[in-house]
Structures are given as C-alpha cells and as structure tokens.
Amino acid sequence: MLEQSGHTKAHSECFQTVFESDIESVQKRPKSSSQDNYKKLFEIVKDCSNSKLQQAHSDEIPEFDSLEDSCQIRPSLCTNKSSKQSQEREEKLFEKELIQPLNEEDYQLIAKSEREQCKLPSIVMKNGGCYTGYWYKKKPQGQGEYKFADSSRYQGEWSNGYASGKGKFFDAEGGYYCGDFHLNYMQGKGVYNYSDGSIYDGQWSNDKYNGFGIEVKGDSHYKGQFRNGLKHGHGILIFGNKEKYEGAFINGQFEGKGTFMWPDGRRYQGDWKNGMMHGQGILSWSDGRVYVGQYVKDKRQGFGTFQFADGRKYSGQWMNGLQHGTGEFTEQHNQITKGVWREGKLFSLI
DSSP: OOOBOHHHHHHHHHHHHHHHHHHHHHHTSOOOHHHHHHHHHHHHHHHHHTTGGGGOOGGGSOOOOSTTTSOOOOHHHHOOOOOHHHHHHHHHHTOTTOOOBSSHHHHHHHGGGTTSOEEEEEEEBTTSOEEEEEEETTEEEEEEEEEOTTSOEEEEEEETTEEEEEEEEEOTTSOEEEEEEETTEEEEEEEEEOTTSOEEEEEEETTEEEEEEEEEETTEEEEEEEETTEEEEEEEEEOTTSOEEEEEEETTEEEEEEEEEOTTSOEEEEEEETTEEEEEEEEEOTTSOEEEEEEETTEEEEEEEEEOTTSOEEEEEEETTEEEEEEEEEOTTOOEEEEEEETTEEEEEO
C-alpha cells in the first residue's frame, strides 16, 4: 500500500494546521472563487493524509522474488551443452587416423584395392577398432562399418578414408545419429536420438548444432537457430508447464528482444540480458494490471508506470522491484498525489 510513514503523517498534519487557520480567516471575508479553490485544496490534502492513500497498497503490486515469477529459467533448458555421448563420440569419430591396421599382413590384404574397389573382411586397427566394408586405393570407399573398442559404431558411406555421406552412428549408451557426415564429422542435416530421450533434428556443422533445428529435451521443446551447439538467433522455447519464450537468444540465453508468456495469462515483452528481464519492457496480467518501464536483472528499476485494472496508477522511480524515489499516484477520479517513496511506501509529500 502507498502507506504513510511517521514523517508523512506529521507533514500532512502540518499542512492541515496551516490550511485550517487560513480557512477560518477567509470565512470572515466575502467568498471568492480563489477562496473556494483554497478550501478545496485543504480538503484534498486532508483526504490524502487519511483514507485516500490507504486504497493503494504496495503489496497489490506484484514482486518477482519467487522462482515462479522471476523468469529465472533453469540453465539446462536454455543452453544446449553437449551430452556425455556426443563428447565421447567427438573423441572417437573425429580421430584423423581411424584407419591404421594393427597387423602387417593386413597391409598386403588392403593392397588388393589399389586398382579396383573391393570388399574386404574385418581389419583390426591400432586403436582397438575394426573396419568391415569396401576399399579403394588402400582407403575405405563406399559402404562400410567401423566398430570402436567400446562397442559404439558407424555404419554408412565412406570417401577417401573418411566417414562422408549418409550414415548412422550408434553410441555406447544406446543413443544414435542418422544423417549427413563429412570428413568424420556430423555435418549437414541429421537427427540424434539420445539415450536419455532427448532429440535434436536439424542442421549440423563440425559435430555441433549449427543453423535451424528442433530440440526436445526433457519436458521442453525448442524450435529455432543454433550456433556452435547453443541456441543463438531467433527461436521459440516452450516448457512442460506451458511457459513460453519467443525471441532472441545469444549463446544459449534470452538476450535482445523477446516475449515470455505464463500459463496464467501474464506476458512480458521487451529487453532481455543473460536470461533476465533487463532494459525497457511491458509486463501485463490477465486481470488488466500492467507495468511499462525499466528493468534491471528481473526487477523493476528506473522509471516506470504501474497501472491497476481499476485505473489507479503510480508513475515514478523504482528500485529492486518497489516504488523508490519521486513519483505520483493517480486515483480513479484523476486526483494526483506527488511525493517521495521509500521501499514501496509513501515517505513524504511534494
């Protein structure tokens, strides 16, 4: 509530004493329009010091201290950090020397592919893996399968000794990728089904999400742009509890212009930084309340206007989510009270 501090009460009582003595003196003289206005001013100040300001509770203005209201989205749902499976796959599939036969006699077998493409039996490599498939000019070429020591494997097309073209990679934990490869990297269009149930369907570059893609992770669903494995650019993120963000991402965080919507009808549209409301924005409620102004780290801070559904409004300075500094409160009948607020309460009149 826009409650009065002791200082405000004393301040308004001082106004009341001055105005009462003035009214008694002017009542002894013929009335004029200016005298009527003077008496009206006294009545306004007297009303403000008593019942009128008590209609405007500061606790009617919602704060954003709880996790439910703060827009502090869990980092795991905003960022796309590589899973354990993909990290292990990077260490294996990206090896430039996958094809290094362990036994000398296998080199003689591979020599058969010097002049024409041929299919050879499994050949064990120095890293513990083995390759079965087609060879040409002593390098895997065509269809083939490479099994790693930990039981993960690649099946698909090979070119000049590299996994290139269409293929499938099965990781050791039960996840698998199906799509395009280039020089042992997932590159192009592909779908990865992870063992924890997460799915990514989209563009890849150098084994990371790059370009447009769709990610289903836990109870969240993202559709938009990625860069180097992180949400980056424009996208739409929908959570399992029906909360929704649509707007700009930078390195996996809400940043730039964006809109966040809650299932209870609340809606914030404005600036974001590091995953938080920061800058100029508009927050509206389903019951008609609306705040238009500045934010700092999810809190109303700077200049802003909060308007109630019944037409009352506060315009002025805010700090840490509360009215703090100079401002004015407008009643339903357009009566305006100007003053100084401290931590959500009226401190003194101006």
